[in-house]
Amino acid sequence: MLKVLKPGLYLTIQDLGRFGYRDIGVPTAGAMDVESVKKANLLLENDENDAVLEITMTGPTLQFDADTYISLSGAHIAATLNNEPIDNYAVVKVEKGDILSYGRLEQGFRGYLAVKGGFQSEKLLNSRSQFYPVTSKARIKDGEEIPYKETLTYKPKISEVKIEEHFEENTLKVYKGPEFSLLSDAQLTEIFAKPFTVSKENNRMAYQLSELITGHSHSMLTSGTLPGTIQLTPAGRMIILMKDGQTTGGYPRILQLSEASISILAQKKYGDELLFKLV
């Protein structure tokens, strides 16, 4: 078991997501920055869908009760194992009783902790991703214990990799959404000519942008939405749905983020700047 001594700001168990249940209103959930999760799992020679911990801004304090190997990825949050600094994208051996803790957030917003074999929390509707009410809790609290398998020895094929990070990237690639044609020339100029900033309202469900563009009075029947769908409210607010976002919505879907851009956006926080580029 991994004992959670302190959970940090927002700690959840995530795999790549829960697929096949959108017809009954269940969002995919899953890791916000899929790219970083895949790399952490790859180093441990895990399945890419093995469950990891998603850490948001401030890291947890965790104690291991069995030997294993871990790798960290995503945001740079100064991590230490028994007070010794450890790097992202390196296989690190941990022993029974070891304590992993995190310090200052240096870059990015969401970090990942992968463990050899993946975390073994209960699978519900084919996934371990935490999402209430599919899982009984939305996130991990103090004192909880997360199961994993003991691994005494492991010789990784690659023990460390240099990764080209996407934290500096602030251009999001977008496709035309189903209601793209509703946008006026003036709105198009507003969207593509200047940067936007991430508002305080940003979480696993959606990222809102601070700047408004010209609004609209178009009303439409509720229709499907996906992670990465950008909705435009009548007041001119752009809302980017993320992994926990609802499966249907009633606002025009003007743009759709590329999947790689969802991972880029997952590492942005309040006040960060973004640009859109149509592909």
Next chain:
Amino acid sequence: MKSYPISIKPFGERAVLVEWPDEVSESILADILDFMDAFKELKIPDWEMSVAYNSLTMVYNKDHLDFEDTKEMIQACHKKQGQSKTERVQHLWTLPVCYDLEFGMDIEEAANTLKISVEELIKQHTSHQYVVYGIGFLPGFMYLGGLPSSLEIPRRAEPRLKVQKGSVGLASKQTGIYPQDSPGGWNIIGNCPVTLFDPSKKDPCFVKVGDKIQFESISKAEYELHKIEGEVGIYKPEKVVLNA
């Protein structure tokens, strides 16, 4: 049955949106369900489809899509739909609702606004069959169509931060049930003791798009009984098979 024209739009890297004429109608919904039956018969794994009123979102979970190839496949399928051998089974579900003031905290105000008595509101709400046009917004939340215009009232000016699980609400042309505690701005007129989304079940949501719902007024005692029966798993809502 006549088939409607469809339009097919790309929706990101692994989804397409198929749209039928822009209206809420049972015959359009039947056409969408026919199309889905025909598509399912192709037995291509990793596709998931979700209906909302006049549209179908089709997501391919395995890989990125080639839009033109996908469009052709969908058009071919649309042309030959309606020849499905398996008869689609649709149900009419009777869902109990307790309209007691303890649950329906807005029912008196709603009746006042509608200029009818509380009894008349309940009578009208329970005398119609509502069509399930989609499930979304929250897991197990049904978009119901067919509310009589005499029960149309605007949303509350201020949404509540917490609406109780099972709450039955009215808001403009819609009526519906909150499948779990949630913030919400609908006028709450009662509570349904039936769990609409249960992730521990193999089929977590027994209602399907295309089914119909009729509400039945129950007393507080019956409500408590159904609630307990539901918790121990012996309560099943009444259903009848509709001819598809």
